[in-house]
Each structure stands twice: as C-alpha cells, then as structure tokens.
Amino acid sequence: SIPFVFLMGGGGPAGLAASVRLKQLCSEKDFDLSVCVIEKGSEIGSHILSGNVFDPKAIKELFPDEEDWTEALKDATESVATPVTEDKFLILSDESSFTIPNVLLPPQLHNDGNYVISLGQLCRWMGERAEEMGVEIYPGFSAGEVMWGKDDDVLGITTRDAGIGKDDKPKDTYEPGMHLVARQTLFAEGARGSCTQSIMSKLNLNGDSHPQTYGLGIKEVWEIPVEKLKPGFVQHTLGWPLQSSPLDKTFGGTFLYHQEPNLVHCGLVIGLDYENPYINPYKEFQRWKTHSDVKGHFEGGECISYGARVLNEGGWHALPKLTFKGGMLLGCAAGFLNAVKIKGSHCAIKSGIEAAESVFEVLTKEEVEAVVDCGEVGEERVEIGDYEKRMKESWVGKELFEVRNTHAAFQKWGFVPGLMYSGLAAQILKGREPWTFTHHKADSEMTKPADQFQEIKYPAPDGVLTFDLLTNLQRSGTYHDDDQPSHLRIKHNLNNIPKEISMQVYAAPEQRFCPAGVYEYHGEETKKLVINAQNCIHCKCCSIKMPYEYIDWTVPEGGGGPQYQLM
Numbered sequence: 001s002i003p004f005v006f007l008m009g010g011g012g013p014a015g016l017a018a019s020v021r022l023k024q025l026c027s028e029k030d031f032d033l034s035v036c037v038i039e040k041g042s043e044i045g046s047h048i049l050s051g052n053v054f055d056p057k058a059i060k061e062l063f064p065d066e067e068d069w070t071e072a073l074k075d076a077t078e079s080v081a082t083p084v085t086e087d088k089f090l091i092l093s094d095e096s097s098f099t100i101p102n103v104l105l106p107p108q109l110h111n112d113g114n115y116v117i118s119l120g121q122l123c124r125w126m127g128e129r130a131e132e133m134g135v136e137i138y139p140g141f142s143a144g145e146v147m148w149g150k151d152d153d154v155l156g157i158t159t160r161d162a163g164i165g166k167d168d169k170p171k172d173t174y175e176p177g178m179h180l181v182a183r184q185t186l187f188a189e190g191a192r193g194s195c196t197q198s199i200m201s202k203l204n205l206n207g208d209s210h211p212q213t214y215g216l217g218i219k220e221v222w223e224i225p226v227e228k229l230k231p232g233f234v235q236h237t238l239g240w241p242l243q244s245s246p247l248d249k250t251f252g253g254t255f256l257y258h259q260e261p262n263l264v265h266c267g268l269v270i271g272l273d274y275e276n277p278y279i280n281p282y283k284e285f286q287r288w289k290t291h292s293d294v295k296g297h298f299e300g301g302e303c304i305s306y307g308a309r310v311l312n313e314g315g316w317h318a319l320p321k322l323t324f325k326g327g328m329l330l331g332c333a334a335g336f337l338n339a340v341k342i343k344g345s346h347c348a349i350k351s352g353i354e355a356a357e358s359v360f361e362v363l364t365k366e367e368v369e370a371v372v373d374c375g376e377v378g379e380e381r382v383e384i385g386d387y388e389k390r391m392k393e394s395w396v397g398k399e400l401f402e403v404r405n406t407h408a409a410f411q412k413w414g415f416v417p418g419l420m421y422s423g424l425a426a427q428i429l430k431g432r433e434p435w436t437f438t439h440h441k442a443d444s445e446m447t448k449p450a451d452q453f454q455e456i457k458y459p460a461p462d463g464v465l466t467f468d469l470l471t472n473l474q475r476s477g478t479y480h481d482d483d484q485p486s487h488l489r490i491k492h493n494l495n496n497i498p499k500e501i502s503m504q505v506y507a508a509p510e511q512r513f514c515p516a517g518v519y520e521y522h523g524e525e526t527k528k529l530v531i532n533a534q535n536c537i538h539c540k541c542c543s544i545k546m547p548y549e550y551i552d553w554t555v556p557e558g559g560g561g562p563q564y565q566l567m
Contacts, residue, residue, distance in 0.1 A: 014331025017352025
C-alpha cells in the first residue's frame with residue numbers, strides 16, 4: 001500500500017480545489033503533509049464537461065492573491081475566460097419565440113460578472129497550480145473500489161487492475177491495482193461516481209434525504225468565423241422541443257454561449273425523470289439547433305467537439321450525509337449543483353475549500369500532530385462532521401435552500417406553473433416557505449409504459465448543422481482498449497430485465513437515451529441486448545435511467561473514455 005495523509009478521488013474542480021487549499025494551509029501553518037489526486041481520465045480535464053457560464057466567487061476565494069485569474073488561465077492554457085456581455089432567456093415554440101425580460105428573471109439567473117469558460121481548461125490550470133505546490137497528481141488511474149476497515153471506516157482507494165483481458169485472465173501487460181491509503185479520502189468523482197455510490201449504499205448516507213434526481217447534459221463546441229462571434233453572448237431557452245404544452249412535465253432546456261476567440265458552446269439538458277420512453281435526448285438536441293433563433297449562430301462554422309454527462313438536479317432535499325469515518329463527499333459527488341442557477345462549478349470549488357479546511361484543522365490538532373508530522377497513516381479514522389455544517393451554513397447552502405422546491409414544482413404541476421413557482425421562490429420567498437414538495441421516486445421509476453405514448457419521428461440529420469450519433473461520437477475522442485472486461489455489467493439478479501421488461505414494457509429506452517450508442521438490440525425475432533462498451537463516454541446516464549437500474553456502471557482501465565479538450 002502507498003500511504004498519504006490526504007487522498008482525492010477525482011481530479012475535477014472539487015478535488016483540485018481541496019488539494020490546492022490543503023497545500024496552502026500546509027504552507028501557512030508550516031506543515032509538510034502528503035496530498036494525492038487520482039483521476040481516471042488520461043489527463044486532468046479530459047473527462048470534464050460543463051456548459052459553462054462560470055461564477056468566479058469561489059475561484060477568487062481559493063486564489064485570493066491572484067491579481068487576475070483570467071490572465072493566469074489564458075497564460076497557462078490559451079483559453080480565454082470571456083466576460084458575459086449579453087444575457088437572453090427565450091421561450092421557444094416550434095416556429096417562434098418569446099423573450100423574457102431580464103427584470104422578470106430570478107436573480108440567480110442573472111449572469112453579470114460571470115464568464116464563459118471551458119471548465120476542462122480551468123481544471124488543467126488548477127492542476128498545474130496544485131502540482132507547483134507539491135500535490136501528487138496521477139491521471140490515468142481509475143478508482144476501482146473503496147478500501148474498508150473493520151468498523152466500516154474508509155481506509156482509502158484501490159485502483160483498478162490493468163491488463164485484464166476480455167476472458168478475465170491477466171495479459172502480458174497485467175498490473176495489479178494499487179492500494180492507496182489515507183487518513184482522509186475525499187471523494188470528488190462528479191455526479192453518480194461509482195465509489196461514491198458504493199459508500200452511500202453501504203453506509204445509507206442518503207437514508208434521510210429525497211432520492212437524487214439527475215439531468216443529462218449533451219453538448220457540442222463549434223468553431224465559427226471570428227466576424228460572427230458575439231463575445232460573451234449567453235442564451236438559455238425553455239419550451240420547444242422538450243415542452244410542447246403548458247403542463248408538460250419534461251424538465252429541461254438549452255444553452256448557447258459565445259467564447260473568445262471563435263467558439264460557440266451549445267447544449268441541451270433534460271431531466272431524467274421524464275416519462276415518455278420514446279424521447280431521444282440526442283435527437284431532441286439536434287432538432288433544437290434547427291430553430292430560427294438558434295441556427296444562425298452556427299452559419300459558416302464547424303462542430304469540433306461532442307460529449308455528454310449527467311448532473312445532479314435534486315438540490316437541497318437530495319443532499320446525503322456528507323461525512324463518514326475516514327472521508328467525505330465533495331462537489332457533484334455530494335450533489336452541490338444549483339439547477340435554477342444552472343451552475344455547479346462554483347459550488348464544487350467551495351466544497352473543496354471547506355473540506356480542506358475542515359480536515360486540516362482536525363488532523364493537525366496537538367493530539368495527532370506527531371502522526372501527521374511523520375507522514376504515517378496509522379489505523380485510526382475519524383469522521384469530520386464540521387464539514388457538513390460549514391457547507392450548509394455557507395453561501396452554497398443558502399443558494400440551494402432558497403430554491404429547494406423548484407424542481408419538484410415542475411414535476412408536480414408541469415412546465416408553466418413550475419416556471420412561475422421558480423420565479424416566486426427565487427424572487428420573493430427566498431427559502432422562507434414553510435412547506436416542502438416531497439419526491440420519493442428514482443428517475444428510473446418515472447418512465448411510463450410505451451403503450452401510453454406514440455413513437456416520436458425525428459428528422460434525418462443533414463450532416464452540416466445536425467449529425468448522426470456515431471459521427472458526433474468521433475468528436476469526443478473516445479477510446480477504450482477492446483481487450484478488457486466490459487465495465488458496463490447487468491446486475492446479477494436482473495438478467496431478465498432487458499428482454500422481459502425494458503423491451504416489452506418500455507420499448508427499450510436505452511437505445512434512445514444513451515448519448516453514445518452503447519446499447520442496441522439485435523435479432524429479428526429474438527431481440528438480444530448488445531452492449532458496445534467501447535463507445536461509452538462516461539456520462540453515467542445508463543446507471544440512472546435503465547428500468548430497475550439494471551446496469552452496474554464500473555470504471556474501465558484508467559485513461560479510457562473521452563478525451564475532451566474544450567468542454
């Protein structure tokens with residue numbers, strides 16, 4: 001085993017912020033403590049995908065001495081953080097649109113002072129800063145499983161074995177997984193992380209909270225002629241194509257952002273609690289691009305990147321218990337995303353700051369100073385409950401509490417009433433309402449039988465503005481070694497679900513909701529499920545929306561998956 005004092009499972013904004021803050025505290029307090037970050041992507045940022053209009057309050061808090069973080073980001077990555085200059089919110093019908101005046105929008109939707117960025121590039125810069133401070137970062141290492149102690153305390157992480165063939169036998173390249181042990185392991189895997197899920201299940205961390213609800217975000221990045229760029233332009237839409245009537249309960253919308261020097265970030269987010277199994281989120285996204293208020297942004301341009309990722313939408317009511325003996329949950333692993341604000345990166349960074357300060361304070365107290373000083377991990381694991389208190393009392397907790405009922409309002413009443421309640425909650429109530437809208441079903445349970453709906457006929461892609469899925473998938477740079485066991489496995493007691501339930505009752509929705517074409521049914525008479533695991537872009541949607549959640553999403557060999565550069 002390899003010992004560390006602090007171990008981060010995940011190299012996204014939360015894990016990197018925690019590692020940076022820990023090293024800052026070491027410098028301030030004259031300690032030399034080991035801090036390690038492992039990341040399953042081939043490099044920091046390669047698995048990061050976000051909109052992203054970025055609220056800079058947390059990054060300024062993390063780097064208070066940085067005179068201009070945007071210049072530092074540009075110098076390190078050549079990525080330009082573009083100040084928001086124009087902010088539009090549209091309600092679309094299939095042929096027209098209505099602009100909601102900004103004065104009527106909830107304050108949390110205003111983007112004054114925010115920036116259009118690539119979150120992947122921001123993470124690369126944060127990773128460089130962390131390494132300069134002495135953080136050990138190991139990309140290409142998947143967190144295979146949690147290491148448990150005899151008292152259900154978390155000892156660390158075991159990385160996935162490498163060099164195992166499809167036949168489950170070691171190849172010539174076989175390397176066993178490493179046991180990384182730590183005094184505190186901070187899980188920052190993002191939404192629906194596999195280690196996080198196993199911890200929450202074993203310790204029942206979400207026993208007192210509502211089931212987490214998720215959205216699926218599908219995104220493209222385009223290069224357009226420089227003369228067509230509107231630097232800092234931000235546009236969000238509701239309505240068509242996801243909502244077709246005032247009481248439609250499909251939750252979701254779209255985004256479109258202009259970033260210097262010549263990039264357009266665009267995408268669709270759909271709540272995975274949608275009911276109609278015939279909905280194809282990818283094809284809804286392609287259809288949206290053809291709207292008259294949208295398509296002009298892509299004229300003369302070229303799509304250069306594609307990807308997808310799930311995000312947490314449950315908010316305050318779905319937050320699990322954040323701490324346990326030996327560790328804690330950070331960022332989107334915990335669920336710190338503000339669905340009304342359409343942002344979570346600032347919350348993730350703040351959670352990393354608060355986690356670092358909490359664990360540092362406890363592990364450098366006089367009674368454990370000798371252990372920490374000598375670098376020995378030891379056997380004792382403590383639970384640092386102060387972290388949860390600090391998060392809920394911070395501005396993150398205030399943001400989430402104010403809009404805690406909005407997602408459930410959409411599910412309860414539908415599109416227009418839900419939108420009206422969101423405005424009421426964010427503008428007037430601000431969390432003071434004495435009621436709670438409860439939600440007790442997982443997203444997989446919200447899908448209704450196919451015989452209650454008509455199949456949706458989508459237009460064929462034109463290859464210029466709209467694309468077939470496999471063509472776009474190539475733009476994600478996704479790669480997995482074919483000669484390895486599938487990381488997407490049908491759970492042992494649910495082998496009958498694909499054929500008897502998913503196909504027969506729900507018309508095989510996994511063929512439509514997967515944004516990478518992983519799941520197919522082959523055969524004329526006897527339909528058989530085929531899992532194309534090599535296509536997987538690690539969005540985690542299948543582990544959430546499958547009927548009965550019949551797929552167990554485990555990590556593949558480190559370094560596999562998408563190779564995002566601009567997401």
